[in-house]
Amino acid sequence: AQKVTQAQTEISVVEKEDVTLDCVYETRDTTYYLFWYKQPPSGELVFLIRRNSFDEQNEISGRYSWNFQKSTSSFNFTITASQVVDSAVYFCALTPYNQGGKLIFGQGTELSVKP
Amino acid sequence: DTGVSQDPRHKITKRGQNVTFRCDPISEHNRLYWYRQTLGQGPEFLTYFQNEAQLEKSRLLSDRFSAERPKGSFSTLEIQRTEQGDSAMYLCASSSGTGDYEQYFGPGTRLTVT
Numbered sequence A: 001a002q003k004v005t006q007a008q009t010e011i012s013v014v015e016k017e018d019v020t021l022d023c024v025y026e027t028r029d030t031t032y033y034l035f036w037y038k039q040p041p042s043g044e045l046v047f048l049i050r051r052n053s054f055d056e057q058n059e060i061s062g063r064y065s066w067n068f069q070k071s072t073s074s075f076n077f078t079i080t081a082s083q084v085v086d087s088a089v090y091f092c093a094l095t096p097y098n099q100g101g102k103l104i105f106g107q108g109t110e111l112s113v114k115p
Numbered sequence B: 001d002t003g004v005s006q007d008p009r010h011k012i013t014k015r016g017q018n019v020t021f022r023c024d025p026i027s028e029h030n031r032l033y034w035y036r037q038t039l040g041q042g043p044e045f046l047t048y049f050q051n052e053a054q055l056e057k058s059r060l061l062s063d064r065f066s067a068e069r070p071k072g073s074f075s076t077l078e079i080q081r082t083e084q085g086d087s088a089m090y091l092c093a094s095s096s097g098t099g100d101y102e103q104y105f106g107p108g109t110r111l112t113v114t
Helices: none
Strands: A003-005 A010-014 A019-021 A024-026 A032-039 A046-052 A059-061 A064-069 A074-079 A088-096 A109-114 B005-007 B010-013 B019-024 B031-037 B044-050 B053-057 B065-068 B075-079 B088-095 B109-113
Touching: A003 A088, A010 A019, A019 A109, A024 A074, A032 A074, A046 A059, A046 A064, A074 A088, B005 B088, B010 B019, B019 B088, B019 B109, B031 B075, B044 B065, B075 B088
Parallel strands: A010 A109, B010 B109
Antiparallel strands: A003 A024, A019 A074, A032 A046, A032 A088, A059 A064, A064 A074, A088 A109, B005 B019, B019 B075, B031 B044, B031 B088, B044 B053, B065 B075, B088 B109
C-alpha cells in the first residue's frame, strides 16, 4: 500500500524566516514519482515539482528547495526567506510508476506567513 | 494554452437530487483524473481516463457516481441521489500521459448538499 504523511498540520512563521515542510512516504514500488503542490486560498492546486525515485539530487528553484532522501523515504520542501504570498496549503503526493498516474496525497500542511 | 476548466464552480443542491459536473482538460492531454477533497484533507483519487477509456475507479466511487469522457476531450461526473456526505470539492486534473505524470488541476467544483 502507498501512503504519504505530512505530520505538520499547521506552521506559522514571520516573513523572511526559512521554513521546512516535511513529507514521509511509504511504497513497495521501486520506481515512483513524488510531487509537491501548492493550494492557495483561491483553491486551485498549483504544481511545484516532480521528482522520480532514481534521482536523489536535491533541487533548488529560486527560494524553493527540495531534499529527497530515499533512505529515509522523505521528500522535504524548504522555503527560504518566506513571503506573505507563500501562505497556502502545501501537499506532498506520490504515484507509483506505470499505474496510471493517480496521485496519493498527504493531508497537507497549512503555512501561514505573517508580515 | 488555456488551463483545465471546470463548470460549475459552485453547486448547492438538496439531498436526493442529481448533479453533473463538467471538466475541460488542457487540449491534447490524453489523461484526465477526478479527485474529491473534503475540508482539511488532501485530494482523494476517484477515477481516471486515458482518452475515452475509463481505466480505473476508486472504491470511493459508489454506484451513485458515474463519469464519462465520450470523445476523449471533456469529461462529466454525475452524482445521483446526492447525500450530505457528498459535500466536497471535486477536482479535475489532466496530464499528457507521456510518463512524467505531471497533473494540472482545474479550480474545482464545490458541492454543497443540504
